[in-house]
Amino acid sequence: MKKLILTTAALALSAGMGVAESHMKTVRLGTEGAYAPFNFINDKGEVDGFERELGDELCKRAELTCEWVTNDWDSIIPNLVSGNYDVIIAGMSITDERDKVIDFTQNYTPPSNSAFMALSEDVDLEGGVIAAQTATIQAAHIAETGATLVEFATPDETIAAVKNGEADAVFADLDYLKPFVEESGGEYVFVGDNIPLGGGVGMGLRESDTELKEKFDAAIQSMKDDGTLNPLIIKWFGDDAQTY
Incomplete structure (x- = not known):
């Protein structure tokens, strides 16, 4: 009986470690870095723009550790699917054609x-x-x-x-x-x-990453709900930008 209890405790501990490890995983955000004001490379050689500021805030709200990766536009979906990064955040409009290959969060800019x-x-x-x-x-x-x-x-x-x-x-x-x-x-x-x-701009993810999609969906919705997304859109796109 003691051995059974110890085994059960060990399993519970290892399961807990798995959860902890999954929370520690760095989520890689893929962007183009060439489509201002959505995303661009600043004078310091860093990803900048609306999506840099938005992505950092979404990762914070989702309690995720994120890093930025740049990728040429013409291969941005294939390299997501092959695992070179976990999310596309690159001014990508949601379309039925793309949705057949990858999954999307809700949009973070209106059509x-x-x-x-x-x-x-x-x-x-x-x-x-x-x-x-x-x-x-x-x-x-x-x-x-x-x-x-x-x-x-x-x-x-x-x-x-x-x-x-x-x-x-x-x-x-x-x-x-x-x-x-x-x-x-x-x-x-x-x-x-x-x-x-298109149907607005959203984050693209592999169709298998449902949990990650849910985290970012909730983060986007929270910014819409608390009124912080619209000022960010206006900051980068101007007073006449379409907002929520």
């Missing part, structure tokens, strides 16, 4: 508009050449129109394509393009209509 930016208002958006970043909802949208799509690995390359005449316009998230227009002194202009795409 937003995508926009066209060009060097002149006199551009042909329907039959011209439109630049978009590879594997984005914007690229998928242009592919279904009569325009010619040219895809680039990074958002900076889409801007360069317009500037050097390789594309007539770039189609991207309005919040990403806004600083380029505002700071260009009239060189860049918005053209055409804004187009709503």
Whole structure:
């Protein structure tokens, strides 16, 4: 009987250690680091932006130890699935197509508009050449129109394509393009209509990581409930940003 009690106690202790060890595990947050104001690399070489501040707060609320990892956009989902990091927090819009491969938390920004930016208002958006970043909802949208799509690995390359005449316009998230227009002194202009795409931006996780998803879902909801998410959105995206 004593041996049975000791064995049971040992099992209970080892189970408790397993829980403790699981709480100590570092959660790796994968981002692009090239899509301001969502995420970018600052002068110190660190991940910065809206999602850096948000991600750190979500990890704090979920009582998780987190570290940041950068990854090129075009392989960001495959590298999540293969285990190179645990979460995507990279301005990724929630779509049905992506949801077939990975899972998403609830959104932490409302569905937003995508926009066209060009060097002149006199551009042909329907039959011209439109630049978009590879594997984005914007690229998928242009592919279904009569325009010619040219895809680039990074958002900076889409801007360069317009500037050097390789594309007539770039189609991207309005919040990403806004600083380029505002700071260009009239060189860049918005053209055409804004187009709503996607179901808002959320965190992407492997479909097997249900517990981790629940923790981040609860943390996001707590920020919505206590009113701390909206000021963070306004801080990074401006007074006219869509909020909850």
